[in-house]
Amino acid sequence: MLESSDRPTKETFRALAESQLPRLYTIARRLVGDDAEDAVQDALLKGFRSFDRLERAAAGPAWLTSILVNVCRDRGRARARAPEQVSLDTVDEFSLYRKIADEDPFPYSDSLHLDFLELFEAGDVRAVLTRLPDLYRIPMLLVYVDGLATKQVAAMLDAPLGTVLARLHRGRKLFERELWDYAETNGLLVEPVR
Amino acid sequence: MITCAEAVRQLWDYLDGALPDEDRQAIEDHLGFCRRCCGEVEFAEELRAFLARDAAEEMPDDVRARLRATLDELETAG
Numbered sequence: 001m002l003e004s005s006d007r008p009t010k011e012t013f014r015a016l017a018e019s020q021l022p023r024l025y026t027i028a029r030r031l032v033g034d035d036a037e038d039a040v041q042d043a044l045l046k047g048f049r050s051f052d053r054l055e056r057a058a059a060g061p062a063w064l065t066s067i068l069v070n071v072c073r074d075r076g077r078a079r080a081r082a083p084e085q086v087s088l089d090t091v092d093e094f095s096l097y098r099k100i101a102d103e104d105p106f107p108y109s110d111s112l113h114l115d116f117l118e119l120f121e122a123g124d125v126r127a128v129l130t131r132l133p134d135l136y137r138i139p140m141l142l143v144y145v146d147g148l149a150t151k152q153v154a155a156m157l158d159a160p161l162g163t164v165l166a167r168l169h170r171g172r173k174l175f176e177r178e179l180w181d182y183a184e185t186n187g188l189l190v191e192p193v194r
Numbered sequence: 195m196i197t198c199a200e201a202v203r204q205l206w207d208y209l210d211g212a213l214p215d216e217d218r219q220a221i222e223d224h225l226g227f228c229r230r231c232c233g234e235v236e237f238a239e240e241l242r243a244f245l246a247r248d249a250a251e252e253m254p255d256d257v258r259a260r261l262r263a264t265l266d267e268l269e270t271a272g
Contacts, residue, residue, distance in 0.1 A: 014269050021261055025253040037257050041264055048268045095202050097237040113237050117244050125245070143210075144245040150212065165212055172206050176241070 013051045016060040017044055023061075024068050030126070030141050031072035039075055043068035065148075066156040069138065073157075076134045092169075096176035105189040119188040120179070131178045136171030139164050196220045201231045205238045 024043065028036035046067050054063050100116050109115045120128075129137055142153045154164040183189050201224045207213050208221045225232055 010269075014265055017265055018262070021258065022253050025257065025261075026251055029251045037260065040261060044261065044264055044268065092203065093199065095234065096241070097234045113233075114240065117240060120244075140245070144242060147246070150210070165207065168210075169207065172241075175245075 010051075012057055012060075013048060016057070016064065017047065020061055020064050024064065027065065027141075027146055028068060028072055030129075030145060031069070031138060032075050033130075035075055039068065039071050042071045046071065062152060062156075069142065069156050073134065073138065076138075091173045091177055094173050094177045096180055099176075099180050105183075116183070119183055124182065124186075124188075128175065128178050128182045131182070132171060132174050136167050136174055139167050140171040140175065143168060196224050198224075198228060198231055201225070201228070202234055205231075205234055206242075209235070209238055209242065 021040070024040050025036055028039040028043075032039050043064065047064050050067075051060075054060060097113060100113050104112065106112055106115050129141065132140065139150075139153055139157065142148045142156070143150055148156075150164055150168070151161060154161045157164065159167075201221055204213060204217060204221060208218060213221065225235060
């Protein structure tokens with residue numbers, strides 16, 4: 001039985017929302033880029049309208065995040081690359097570790113794999129993530145960038161845990177392959193200056 | 195005994211702690227003798243850290259002000 005003091009009140013919504021603004025904005029930037037502000041605003045409105053259904057104030061941050069993620073998913077659907085637009089052939093067998101070792105882009109390097117990762121600035125990583133269909137990108141971001149638990153993400157996305165784990169698996173492999181393709185097509189694979 | 199291909203397919207799940215005990219043990223047994231897959235594990239850990247270090251973007255002051263104004267309006271209207 002919940003204590004009445006655990007239940008959120010209208011007064012607590014403001015405090016909750018304000019404390020979560022930076023985090024919500026960061027997540028929205030990653031999920032919908034320049035539409036982040038609008039997405040957060042939508043999430044605040046939806047949250048305000050339904051916060052009296054929240055059972056415990058302590059669950060507020062996760063609940064608001066969940067609303068935001070779904071707003072971002074709705075916004076992203078219209079413009080996202082559909083899964084079928086990305087080749088999934090043989091992606092499950094792709095290993096970036098082996099690709100780097102086989103192609104050996106820096107023959108004089110004694111830390112080949114780390115040198116490869118150092119080619120990427122933060123903007124490059126975001127560009128690579130943007131190439132993934134939302135189906136894989138959203139769980140990847142929530143779990144590996146924002147540090148949410150897979151069970152929590154499954155609840156947010158209203159998907160079974162096994163489905164989320166499968167999407168994470170496919171997403172990681174796609175991410176590895178897209179990192180290599182991005183490095184190749186953007187001329188990053190030149191010997192680093194030492 | 196699992197093959198390298200099977201081990202590689204499950205490496206991230208292994209690092210995420212998402213494997214059942216039996217599969218986790220099979221990976222650990224494999225890593226006990228396969229140097230190449232140990233390299234794969236170390237690289238997978240680097241990749242995870244690489245993804246996580248994607249810096250949080252600072253919220254611009256004007257965006258923060260507009261979102262606070264939205265909260266003000268909701269508070270007043272509510």
